[in-house]
Amino acid sequence: MPICRICKKKKLSLVFNYKKNAFAGSLLKKSQIKNEKKFDLKLLYCDNCSHLQINKLVDPGLLFNNYLWETGISNSNIKLINNLVKDIKKYTNKRKKNNFFEIASNDGSCLKIIKKNFDGKIIGIDPAKKIAANANKNGIYTINKFFSAKNSQIIKSRFNLFNICIARNVIAHVQDPVDIFFGVKEIIEKDGIFILEFPHLLNIYKELQYDNVFHEHVGYHSLKSIIDICLITDMKVINVKKINSQGGSLRVFISKNKKHKVSRSVNKILIEESKIKLFNKKIWMNFNSKIKNNLNKLEKLLNNLHKKNKKISVYGASGKGQSLLQLIKNSDKIFDKVYDKSKMKQGLYTPGTHIKISNPSNIYIDKPDYIFVCTWNLIDEIVEEHKKFILNGGKFIIPFPLPKIIK
C-alpha cells in the first residue's frame, strides 16, 4: 500500500491508471529492447493533504544513472536561467562573495551562467554518471550522487554553507521531498535562499498535461504542497513567480529565516489554486474521463492520417511524451521516427514503443507529412527552427489541451 510522500498517510485514491509502462527516460540500444522491463504506473490523489503522486517506488538508481536529459540543449532553457540570475540578484549581496549549490545540476549549464555573474564557491550534485562527468570536464565541480538529508551533512563538512541553493525541475523527481528540504536547510546560511522550479500542478490540471506523468516524475506540486513541506520542515515560502517552463512552472523562493518578509504573490497564487478547486477530490476523479476523452480524439486523428498513408513522425524524445506514446494504441506502427536534437539520444530507441531516434536534420531527407510534437512546450522554438518543413507543406500536431494540427 503506497503512502503519501508529504503527509505519510495511506489514504490514496486512483486518478488514472497508465497500466504497465517502460521508464520514459530510459532510451534503449537495439540490443536492450528484448530485455526491457515495464512497471505499473498509476496517478494517485491523497485524500488527506491533496498531494498528487504516482504509486510506484522504483529504485532511483535504475531510473537516473542513465538519464540523458541535458539542460544546455534548449535555447528556451538558457533564457530561463538568465532570468533566474536576475531574480537571484535581488537576494544576494553585491559586496560579498555568494556561494551557490545546485541540486541535480545536470550538465552544469545553469551553474556556468551563475559563475559568469557571481563571485564565490559553486558546487553541483547530480546522480547521472555520464552527465556529471561531462560537467566536471567543463569546469563545474559536480558531485556524482543523489542529494539527501544524509548527504547534506557530508556536503556541509566539506564545503561549509551556501547562500543560494537551486533545484530546477527536481522536486517532482524525488521519492522523499521532505528529506530534500531538510537537507537544504542543513547547507544554507541563516538568511540563505532555496529556489525551486517545478511544473505547476495548476497547468497540469487546466491543460490536461497527463503526459507529465511517468515513473521519473514522482510528485506533482502546487504552491500549497510546497508550503505543506515547509510547515513540516520549519521553513517559509517568501516569494513565488510564474515562469514559462515545462508548460507552465512556478519558481518558489524559500527561507529558513521565519522573520523574512513574504511577497504578495504568494497569497495571489494560493487563491488562484483554490479558486479552480485544485485540492478538491472531485475534480481529480473527473480528470480520468478528461484524459480518456483527449486520448480518444488523438488516436482518432492519428489513425485517420495513418489510414490515408500519411507519413507521421514524432519530435522530441524527452521523458514528457514517452508515457503518451506508450498510451497511444499502435504507436510503433503509426510513427516512423522520433527526431531529437540531443546527440546522446540519436541512434537509440524510445522506451516501450521502440521507435528509432534520429537527428532533426533528417526531417528534410525523410520528408514526413506530419510531425507529432511530444515536446509541445517548446513548440514556438521548434516551429522557428523548422520553418522550412512548414514551407515544404509539412504540418505539426500538438496534443494538448485539444489535439490540433498546425499548418
Ligand SMILES: [Zn+2]
Ligand atoms: Zn498526503
